[in-house]
Amino acid sequence: MAKNTKYIFVTGGVLSSLGKGLASAAIGMLLESRGLKVTIQKLDPYINVDPGTMNPFQHGEVFVTDDGAETDLDLGHYERFTHAKLGKNSNFTTGKIYDQVITKERKGEYLGGTVQVIPHITDEIKQSIFLVSHDVDVVIVEIGGTIGDIESLPFLEAIRQFKTDAGASNVIYIHLTLVPYIKTACEVKTKPTQHSVKELRSIGIQPDILLCRTESYLDDDIKAKIALFCNVGKDDVFTAKDVDCIYEVPLVYNKEGLGDNILKKLNIWARAPKLDAWEEMVEKLKNPRLSVNIAIVGKYVDLTESYKSLNEALTHGGIANDARVNLQYIDSTTLTEDNAEELLSKSDGILVPGGFGSRGIEGKIIAAKYAREKKVPYFGICLGMHMAVIEIARNLLSFEDAHGQEFDPYTPYPVIYLMKEWYDEQTKKVEKRDEDSDKGGTMRLGAYPCKLVPDTFAMKAYKQEEISERHRHRFEFNNDYKDKLVEAGLIISGTSPDHELVEIIEFKDHPWYLGCQFHPEFKSKPGTPHPLFRDFIKASLKNAGK
Numbered sequence: 261m262a263k264n265t266k267y268i269f270v271t272g273g274v275l276s277s278l279g280k281g282l283a284s285a286a287i288g289m290l291l292e293s294r295g296l297k298v299t300i301q302k303l304d305p306y307i308n309v310d311p312g313t314m315n316p317f318q319h320g321e322v323f324v325t326d327d328g329a330e331t332d333l334d335l336g337h338y339e340r341f342t343h344a345k346l347g348k349n350s351n352f353t354t355g356k357i358y359d360q361v362i363t364k365e366r367k368g369e370y371l372g373g374t375v376q377v378i379p380h381i382t383d384e385i386k387q388s389i390f391l392v393s394h395d396v397d398v399v400i401v402e403i404g405g406t407i408g409d410i411e412s413l414p415f416l417e418a419i420r421q422f423k424t425d426a427g428a429s430n431v432i433y434i435h436l437t438l439v440p441y442i443k444t445a446c447e448v449k450t451k452p453t454q455h456s457v458k459e460l461r462s463i464g465i466q467p468d469i470l471l472c473r474t475e476s477y478l479d480d481d482i483k484a485k486i487a488l489f490c491n492v493g494k495d496d497v498f499t500a501k502d503v504d505c506i507y508e509v510p511l512v513y514n515k516e517g518l519g520d521n522i523l524k525k526l527n528i529w530a531r532a533p534k535l536d537a538w539e540e541m542v543e544k545l546k547n548p549r550l551s552v553n554i555a556i557v558g559k560y561v562d563l564t565e566s567y568k569s570l571n572e573a574l575t576h577g578g579i580a581n582d583a584r585v586n587l588q589y590i591d592s593t594t595l596t597e598d599n600a601e602e603l604l605s606k607s608d609g610i611l612v613p614g615g616f617g618s619r620g621i622e623g624k625i626i627a628a629k630y631a632r633e634k635k636v637p638y639f640g641i642c643l644g645m646h647m648a649v650i651e652i653a654r655n656l657l658s659f660e661d662a663h664g665q666e667f668d669p670y671t672p673y674p675v676i677y678l679m680k681e682w683y684d685e686q687t688k689k690v691e692k693r694d695e696d697s698d699k700g701g702t703m704r705l706g707a708y709p710c711k712l713v714p715d716t717f718a719m720k721a722y723k724q725e726e727i728s729e730r731h732r733h734r735f736e737f738n739n740d741y742k743d744k745l746v747e748a749g750l751i752i753s754g755t756s757p758d759h760e761l762v763e764i765i766e767f768k769d770h771p772w773y774l775g776c777q778f779h780p781e782f783k784s785k786p787g788t789p790h791p792l793f794r795d796f797i798k799a800s801l802k803n804a805g806k
């Protein structure tokens with residue numbers, strides 16, 4: 261444990277989806293605004309070792325870190341709100357903790373002992389928290405799930421013990437609850453909060469601060485009542501009021517005095533918060549001058565949680581251009597040559613996001629074709645780049661059955677293929693994979709360098725020769741078809757430094773057409789919008805008036 265490191269544990273009560281992730285990110289941002297160095301960690305009670313193999317319907321987006329960890333989407337919030345450097349140790353699940361304990365047991369590290377939840381699992385959890393405790397002033401740890409869930413118990417027990425280990429003055433517990441307004445009674449109800457805190461106290465955790473999600477500000481009487489029943493001070497009950505945009509959350513907390521209260525409780529001296537730039541950004545976001553319509557052609561269109569970082573990156577691109585970005589989700593399974601005009605003509609720009617599997621593929625290829633032919637700005641991300649390459653091969657090279665091997669392993673023209681062996685910049689070794697490889701661990705994952713070609717949209721956006729972006733995919737551009745595709749008008753604007761892997765493609769004589777093998781959305785922040793999203797929105801805006 262680093263000396264003087266302070267810890268904030270964030271738990272959630274009453275029901276899920278109250279926004280614990282956002283609350284943790286906002287607290288991190290407020291502490292950073294006072295000059296403190298923070299990191300944020302998520303402990304998830306589910307059994308999967310990581311969310312990599314989970315269906316987006318179940319779990320929403322899988323967020324990828326620089327070091328190639330497939331993590332919970334809340335880590336995306338943490339990175340967008342703070343400068344915390346997140347990685348493999350920033351997200352632990354029950355599965356990962358048990359996996360580590362069982363591996364140790366097999367190696368004989370507990371020889372002679374009975375391996376139990378307490379102390380072995382709880383020790384392993386505490387150890388995972390210590391792993392991220394170096395070089396920071398404050399560690400914020402969000403516990404996934406809701407108080408009362410069976411599976412979160414070992415995590416709660418571990419954080420209960422943590423206070424004794426780290427010293428009482430170095431640890432606080434913040435509990436996020438719901439205070440609903442009941443229309444028929446015309447009043448807000450505190451009982452769910454009382455019960456949730458009672459549950460928390462029954463396992464030995466007394467919350468220090470309560471963050472109450474509400475529709476409007478709580479008056480003093482209600483705060484006093486909650487304080488009395490939950491054994492906290494009246495000043496420790498905060499209203500976490502619903503807001504129009506997520507980036508307002510830290511500003512609302514700050515107004516309520518949450519930052520001051522946390523510092524006092526943890527006995528930290530820090531300067532007053534500097535929030536001017538953030539306030540300006542929120543103001544711009546809420547009152548844009550312009551407006552642009554973007555079509556997202558994907559498979560999980562009913563579940564925007566699966567495109568979380570993407571939606572945020574598009575919003576950031578809007579901030580950079582003083583524009584409101586209206587998103588139109590188009591279900592690619594319904595898109596055909598016949599209805600493409602009807603479904604896509606209202607959009608100023610078309611984006612095909614990342615994805616896996618065959619369902620809805622043909623619709624995405626049609627969207628890429630429509631954008632190329634009608635000269636509508638096109639942004640293809642990972643799978644969206646694959647769609648563009650397949651489309652160009654089919655329609656401009658007359659490779660009729662051209663496909664990606666993910667969708668048709670026997671295609672005569674595998675323009676997107678499974679690379680069997682390559683030198684991996686991330687792992688620094690020769691990696692091998694084939695059709696039977698383990699689904700959990702055969703992807704190109706995490707940050708890879710990419711060299712840009714002058715006079716391309718990519719170079720114009722990044723304004724630098726070498727960039728680093730995050731990947732999460734198995735299939736690659738097939739260099740066997742490179743020359744033919746280039747002859748047809750494809751431009752290769754970014755490759756791996758050894759030129760072996762095609763990382764960015766464009767198309768000639770087009771207002772803005774770009775496909776990238778990586779996921780730029782993971783690195784966009786509201787204050788520093790990603791250059792590709794900025795330029796895609798800019799190009800789409802030119803189309804907006806037409």
Ligand code: GLN
Nearest residue numbers: 614615642643733734735
């Ligand atoms: N399914 C494709 C692959 O594995 C694309 C993945 C993605 O879009 N992230 O290569």
